Amino acid sequence: MYKIFVLLKQVPKSQNLQIDKNSGTLIRKNIETIINPDDLNGLELGLTIKEQYGGEVTAISMGPLQAKAALREALAMGVDHAILICDPQFAHSDTLQTTLVLKETFNKIKEYDIIITGRETSDSSTGQVPFQLSEALDIPLITDIFSFELENNIFLCQRNFGHESQNIKVNLPVLIRIGKHFNEPRHIPLLGIKKAFDKKIEIFNYECFDCPEYIDGCNKSPTQVVSIEKFYPKRKNEFLNGTITDKTQEVIEIMKDHGIERIYTGKEE
Amino acid sequence: MDFELTEKQKLVRRKVRTFAEDILAPVAPVVDKELRFSWDTAKELSKINAWGIQMPEKYGGACLDSISFAITIEEISRVCPSTGLSLTVHNSVGAYPIYEWGSEEQKEKYLYAIASGKKLAAFTWTEPNAGSDAAGIESIAIEDGNYYILNGSKIFVTNGGVASVFLIGARYKRENGQKGIGVFIVEKDMDGLEIGNVEDKLGMRGSSTTSLYFHDIKIPKANVLGNISDGFKIAMQTLDVGRIGIAAQAVGVSQAAYELSVEYSKGRIQFNRPISQFQGVSFKLAEMATNIDAARLLVYRAANLRDKNKPFSKESAMCKYFASDVAKEVTKEAIQIHGGYGFMKDLALERFYRDAPVLSIYEGTNEIMKIIIARQILRGNL
Numbered sequence: 102m103y104k105i106f107v108l109l110k111q112v113p114k115s116q117n118l119q120i121d122k123n124s125g126t127l128i129r130k131n132i133e134t135i136i137n138p139d140d141l142n143g144l145e146l147g148l149t150i151k152e153q154y155g156g157e158v159t160a161i162s163m164g165p166l167q168a169k170a171a172l173r174e175a176l177a178m179g180v181d182h183a184i185l186i187c188d189p190q191f192a193h194s195d196t197l198q199t200t201l202v203l204k205e206t207f208n209k210i211k212e213y214d215i216i217i218t219g220r221e222t223s224d225s226s227t228g229q230v231p232f233q234l235s236e237a238l239d240i241p242l243i244t245d246i247f248s249f250e251l252e253n254n255i256f257l258c259q260r261n262f263g264h265e266s267q268n269i270k271v272n273l274p275v276l277i278r279i280g281k282h283f284n285e286p287r288h289i290p291l292l293g294i295k296k297a298f299d300k301k302i303e304i305f306n307y308e309c310f311d312c313p314e315y316i317d318g319c320n321k322s323p324t325q326v327v328s329i330e331k332f333y334p335k336r337k338n339e340f341l342n343g344t345i346t347d348k349t350q351e352v353i354e355i356m357k358d359h360g361i362e363r364i365y366t367g368k369e370e
Numbered sequence: 371m372d373f374e375l376t377e378k379q380k381l382v383r384r385k386v387r388t389f390a391e392d393i394l395a396p397v398a399p400v401v402d403k404e405l406r407f408s409w410d411t412a413k414e415l416s417k418i419n420a421w422g423i424q425m426p427e428k429y430g431g432a433c434l435d436s437i438s439f440a441i442t443i444e445e446i447s448r449v450c451p452s453t454g455l456s457l458t459v460h461n462s463v464g465a466y467p468i469y470e471w472g473s474e475e476q477k478e479k480y481l482y483a484i485a486s487g488k489k490l491a492a493f494t495w496t497e498p499n500a501g502s503d504a505a506g507i508e509s510i511a512i513e514d515g516n517y518y519i520l521n522g523s524k525i526f527v528t529n530g531g532v533a534s535v536f537l538i539g540a541r542y543k544r545e546n547g548q549k550g551i552g553v554f555i556v557e558k559d560m561d562g563l564e565i566g567n568v569e570d571k572l573g574m575r576g577s578s579t580t581s582l583y584f585h586d587i588k589i590p591k592a593n594v595l596g597n598i599s600d601g602f603k604i605a606m607q608t609l610d611v612g613r614i615g616i617a618a619q620a621v622g623v624s625q626a627a628y629e630l631s632v633e634y635s636k637g638r639i640q641f642n643r644p645i646s647q648f649q650g651v652s653f654k655l656a657e658m659a660t661n662i663d664a665a666r667l668l669v670y671r672a673a674n675l676r677d678k679n680k681p682f683s684k685e686s687a688m689c690k691y692f693a694s695d696v697a698k699e700v701t702k703e704a705i706q707i708h709g710g711y712g713f714m715k716d717l718a719l720e721r722f723y724r725d726a727p728v729l730s731i732y733e734g735t736n737e738i739m740k741i742i743i744a745r746q747i748l749r750g751n752l
Contacts, residue, residue: 170377177381288392289385291419291432291442298378 103156103214103251103273107147107180108203109140111164111171112224120329127224127329136171139219141178141286142279147217148179149284154251156214157181161206163191163199169302176297177289183300188307193319195326200233205310207238214273215256216240220280231278242276243269247283373667375437382438383445389418390449398450401576402721405568407532408576411453415487420446422485423461425469429477430486436673440618444666447622451725452576454622458615459528460484463733464491467537467553467608471596476555480535492533493612494524494582495605502738505548505602509540509584518542518554518594520562520587528732530580531568534558538582539605542598551601555593562587573724610683612733613690614676617669620693620729621662627697627704627722628658634708651707658700665693684746691739694729701726 114133121128136144147158160175162168163186172183184206191202207213216238221228235242247266249258254273259266315321341348375383393414401408415421423439425431434442439461447454465484468476468491483489500506509522520540527536536556543550556563566581596604632655635646645651668689675682701723705712712719730736 170381173377174381174385177385288389288414288418289381290417291382291386291423291434291438292427294378294381294385295427295433297381 103150103154104212105147105150105156105158105215105217106207106210106213107140107143107158107160107175107217108230109143109160109162109171109175109219110137110222110224111135111162111168112137112222118224120331126326134167134170136174137219137222137224139221139223139279139281142281142283143217143219144175144178144180145284145286146277146279147215148287150215150251151181159184161186161203163187163194163202165192172302173297174289176300176302177293178287179293183302184305185302186305189318190307190312190316191318193322195319195322195324196227196229197233197324198316198318198322200230200237201316202310202312203230203234204237205312205316206305209305209310214254214275216274216276218276218278220278231276235276238274238276240274240276241271242278243271244278245280246277375441379435379438379441382434383441386418386420386442386445387448389414390446394446394450394453398452398576399718399721401450401452403575405570405575407456407578408453409532411450412456412487412490412532415453415457419486420457421460421487421490422465425465425481425485429469429481429484431465436614436676437670440614440621440669440673443615443618444622444625444669447619448626449622450576451619451623451722452574454619455574455577456490456529456532458619459493459612460491460533462612462615463493463608464529464533464535464537466611467493467595467604468555470607471553471600471604473592475592476595480555484535489534490529490532491535491537492527492529493537493608494527494530495539496526497522497524502735504605505546505551507539507541507551509538510544511540511542511552511554511589513542514588516591518552518589518591520554520556520584520589522584524582526569526732527580527582529578530582531565531578536563536582537595538584539601540584548602549599551605552598553595553601553604554589555595556587556589560587560589572727573721574728607683609733610686611676613686613739614669614672614682616729616733617665617672617686617689617693620690620697620726621666621669623697623722623726623729624658624662624665624693624700627701627719628655628662630717630719631655631658631704631707634711645707654703654707658703661696662700665689665696668692681751684743684751687734687739687742690733691730691736691743694726694736697726697729 111134114135119128151158158180159182160180161184162172176183218231245261246258256271256275258269341351397408419432422431423434423442427433443454443458468481484491497507511518511520538554538556541550542552562585564583569579635651636644638645672682672685672689
């Protein structure tokens with residue numbers, strides 16, 4: 102019975118995010134929200150481990166009360182339990198403050214074997230929490246795995262390492278950070294939706310923890326986002342002349358200049 | 371009164387929409403072109419419990435309410451109306467009557483397989499000489515010991531070529547009219563059942579429509595659905611439920627054509643401006659949006675009455691008649707907005723246009739819907 106935890110965040114769906122000009126932050130009111138896309142892969146991995154090796158999956162999110170909707174979706178997907186960490190005291194936490202609250206959460210949970218996170222969130226893209234959390238809990242972190250096995254509390258996996266792969270063996274507990282291409286998140290079954298609304302989402306607030314003084318949301322966050330601006334990437338068009346062979350050769354050179362070296366030529370090297 | 375969906379119903383809409391766009395969108399034009407039912411799609415639908423949307427969990431269903439059922443059929447039909455048809459028929463006139471009138475043994479034997487999508491179901495009534503005149507069926511099942519011996523034929527059977535379980539209306543007495551009609555559960559591999567060729571159709575080409583021929587089929591008495599003398603009543607009440615699904619399907623078809631029209635008219639520039647800025651086009655969009663909304667609300671109202679165990683026969687006839695007419699009108703206007711492009715097979719629009727007409731024909735023509743509504747009105751149910 103492995104105790105599996107998947108961390109997820111509720112993020113705005115729209116690709117066309119609006120920024121509040123006064124506060125310089127994202128407008129989060131009245132917009133459609135979704136589970137952060139990477140975290141869906143995390144949920145899929147958690148459920149796969151449960152199905153293959155047995156266990157219980159708990160989804161954890163930190164955010165305002167409306168983040169319950171994201172956890173409800175995780176329950177519909179098939180996770181067993183859901184916890185929302187929610188308190189005004191934690192509002193506007195940066196990644197470090199978030200990590201410290203998560204540390205308190207796992208100290209309170211006590212028993213955990215596998216913690217899973219995505220690479221980054223689509224609304225802030227810092228990607229720092231997995232690294233910080235593994236430090237805070239003092240457990241190993243493995244990133245970008247592409248296959249795994251579990252055997253007697255030992256996690257065996259292969260991870261991408263440039264053009265090679267590493268075989269890694271690690272004792273539980275472990276923190277795993279996975280990317281989008283690792284798996285294909287399942288479609289949510291209708292029965293799952295029915296069951297999700299029969300389940301309770303547990304709320305962890307400030308009072309639940311014996312929080313040390315250094316936990317204080319935005320007041321103790323070392324990073325402050327001063328403002329957000331829209332970024333318009335500049336695209337450059339380049340026209341290549343010559344025969345198709347010349348043009349192909351030139352494209353290959355350009356790709357090489359950009360660090361794309363291995364080119365499939367159809368021939369054995 | 372609350373016009374907003376519950377959180378659960380909203381989640382159903384979002385997730386079924388994602389499913390439809392991922393899984394159905396790539397195959398919808400293919401099954402239409404090739405005139406075939408997709409078993410791969412059927413398997414995917416099993417994974418999300420779509421073959422037993424309202425059936426209890428113990429029978430492999432998803433245990434949702436009628437509004438969630440309507441939402442599911444709408445969202446599936448918004449992408450692939452053919453799949454919407456196979457699904458709604460299976461759910462509402464296949465699984466539902468067995469759940470409502472079936473014996474424990476029949477539920478045990480058939481319902482789990484049906485609701486989980488392991489076996490598909492079909493409901494058959496129409497015959498060469500009995501369409502709108504539903505009491506005019508001639509198929510006959512004569513009692514013989516522990517069996518009924520069935521002879522006759524059925525036409526226009528939705529899911530005909532893919533179903534394993536058929537609910538068949540037939541006379542057990544040589545009488546005319548509504549009396550003496552029973553509903554029988556017939557399995558695909560019973561001796562004497564002949565399944566006709568898949569019909570080539572204008573639309574809904576991804577669903578399988580066939581004729582059935584009965585040659586002395588020995589049906590065990592245990593396979594009579596409910597009280598044998600209640601056959602006609604069972605059929606009429608089943609169709610009341612089925613019409614909610616067909617209406618939801620029509621809303622999905624309309625929604626698809628409408629969304630394509632909004633998108634196209636905003637991008638198509640003529641006379642130096644998007645055509646959506648011309649009143650001639652924008653009024654069409656406004657009419658579509660209003661009619662679709664009205665149709666959808668009628669569907670939800672009928673579904674809601676059903677969930678509350680209140681009479682909904684008139685309301686389901688109303689939503690079916692209105693929504694299917696809206697679908698024909700919206701798909702027609704959508705093609706007009708698209709101009710020549712709308713007429714081309716490259717766009718999905720012409721498929722929705724071809725799928726629309728049958729909505730006002732099957733599960734009771736719109737003329738029959740008006741008779742049902744009028745009868746209720748004149749009986750005092752204003």
